[in-house]
Amino acid sequence: MSRRVVVTGLGVLAPGGIGVKAFWELLCEGRTATRRITFFDASPFRSQVAAEIDFDPEAAGLGPQEVRRMDRAAQLAVVATRQAVADSGIEPAGLDPARTGVSLGSAVGATMSLDQEYRVVSDGGRDWLVDHRYAVPHLYGHFVPSSFAAEVAWQVGAEGPAAVISTGCTSGLDAVGHGAELIGEGSADVVIAGATDAPISPITVACFDAVKATTPRNDDPEHASRPFDASRNGFVLGEGAAVFVLEELQHARARGARVYAEIAGYATRSNAFHMTGLRPDGVEMAEAIRVALDRARLDPRDVDYVNAHGSGTKQNDRHETAAFKRSLGEHARRVPISSIKSMVGHSLGAIGSIELAASMLAMTHHVVPPTANLHEPDPECDLDYVPLVARPHHTDTVLSVGSGFGGFQSAVVLARPDRDAA
């Protein structure tokens, strides 16, 4: 009998507001948090819009040394961890350290700090032989993003298995899937799992400009992220973190914890096709969905809501539509599907966990968040993508999917743990 894994706490820092309440209100109102980039002068760049968080780390509870030591992505992860632990009602002092693990996703690690620090040590790009004496003392922690997992572990005194999972834009799903596997196999009873990224920095903006993956819709930043719309022309870069307390089911029940959802199934596949491109038929994503549902012992018809990857690139949204049809059959035309990237942008490795948080809140409130800015659907994206307005909808089971550079295709199935008893 495999051990079952449930989510008992969540913390979210997403564009548009700090904390779960602000996040859910934004989604339910269909508001967008995309805007002109304010972090630096983006005028030389092709894409000048992003979904930024108004985040003051000291106001969020971090000490001056923590702020100095950690990249912004680590700061977001630590604050989200504190929210999640408080939400779960767990007292860190009561956890068995050896039975508590960490699985944190991040696609690009401390890119923002590395970008800024490089400018200093190279004297504005003049010196290839950089002057290490100008580097911050904790540069190694930016160099190797496993430092993020260490920071999270220290928050709760975790001494079980810990790692950063870095599978590009599916990191946020894969980190939660990995955390659930650790509990399922018996390597831990509690895992702090989630993901973070803070990529809104010149080097990231420049490289996505070069592959033309981000939108150049600079004259209308609030409506720049347009998943499934015929006028979409690229994603909007975002940032954020979502962290969960994962617990073995009996462990959670023994302490009377509130349960958001069971991590009922997870699977990932690679398209082995192209570092940035997608095969149009969606075969690998469909296979990940099929296996995740199979592991959850659920049928496609059981899925009440699909949280899409929906990045808003021409190629992704068609690829994904094909994958849904291939894996869910006729049910693909009946189930509501939406992309919250229309509102909070695409925070690379973090977004998978942020989308899982949205999915759990959809289960909590029986409301499906909309796809904002979807006025004129692409005829090739002909499913129910819940345009513009949140929809009351009985939601017990959610499928959340992701797709990323490197060819990763992942799927997580969330369900209610008491579904068998019903």
Place this chain on the structure above:
Amino acid sequence: MNRVVVTGLGVVAPNGLGAAAYWDNTLAGRGGIGPVRRFDATGYPATLAGEVPGFAAEEHLPGRLLPQTDHMTRLALVAADWALADAGLAADAGTDLSIGVVTASSSGGFEFGQRELQNLWAKGGEHVSAYQSFAWFYAVNTGQISIRHGLRGPSGVVVSDQAGGLDAVGQARRQIRQGARAVVSGGVDGSLCPWGWAAQLSTGRLSTATDPARAYLPFDEAADGHVYGEGGAILVLEDAAAARRRGARSYGEVAGYGAAFDPRPGSGRPPALRRAVEAALADAGATPGEVDVVFADGAAVPELDDAEAAALAAVFGPYGVPVTAPKTMTGRLSSGAGGLDLAAALLSMRDAVVPPTTNVVPAPRHALDLVGSPRALPVRTALVLARGAGGFNSAVLLRAG
């Protein structure tokens, strides 16, 4: 639970390109540490590194892959080619969705990243390469290996500094137990560029010695930091039954794996390496007495050497098991280290000989049976350890068969 065996090895090490050259040199005690050649390090406090010799990427890889890959990704791609060829395994339409790739990374394609940061800040954003969108990021080796060989199965990337190479193998084994037929795993790493060097120097743990024979001395009284190196090994892990059915040779079984994280600094609680070792033993159903040799992490930082020696003494007793650290010949390879030590341990099993730890006179206080010259010894069970900065501890137990 199904057993998982290693059926292929691909090695790119500072003291040997290819498994055969690496193993010959390692048994002969020939090291690959020397002055940095990939950039001019003479102005920095540390000037030695382990660099993979004689590697010309264009001899091994198609021209189309060169502009889009960092040096360490090229090394990884070649190691993966060799590992799959060694295993005699290729994906086809019937198996490709069940063969995956799980590699470790620490800092991604950092030299590539430095070049693009230089373009950005010296010339402007329009000079940044399209390839920067993936050549730097941590997932690059897994992605490129899966594409090159058409491997569409469950894949992943683990980042836990130098513990990562073993954690990737633990994750690969997990995927096979869940139904994958085979997973290409291990890790190849390397950030030998000025910007990576600045990051390494910030730890204060790089040896500033200039004599390669005196620079990296784990467990020695003179231990004073390590030498950083590039390279590693890619391993093909395979479901044992599937490997047997196709008549593949097994180097050995990945019988146990354990990982544990150190307590928060200043907490006064004991370090976690011992728990990782005990977890790997328990996972394999093995007793300490069965272990024929330990491949140590060998940090060469006195307090970390103390912690490792103490963990080994606690589990095996003082002088209780032969211990070796052939990485004294390569330097510390970050996420490449675990894979390379696993390869060395598997070759020890094959040839019944334990490779030496070079240049080290073990400090008596460590109470270690440190293997100083090749030791003929039937190796049926080997334990491989790795630790990553920040507190990551991992252990893999290998068994013959």
Place this chain on the structure above:
Amino acid sequence: MQSPILTIDQLLRILRESAGESDAVPGGDVLDTEFADLGYDSLALLEATGRIGREYGLRLDDDVVVAAVTPRQLLAVVNETADR
């Protein structure tokens, strides 16, 4: 029309430098061979057209570049942009 600022030899050099050696047999008439058959995918073309834009100080229209599937078509796009 003025003399073209970009010739086929220059284009092939830029492709080689930015995306690696072509998979096709060199020396053949490649003007009308599709980039895909030369071994250059969309990413290779993004990298190459980025470099053309920088070297020749041009702003190339994304959609028009994507529509060019052979060297002859891409040369026409670049040289027409330069003429404007």
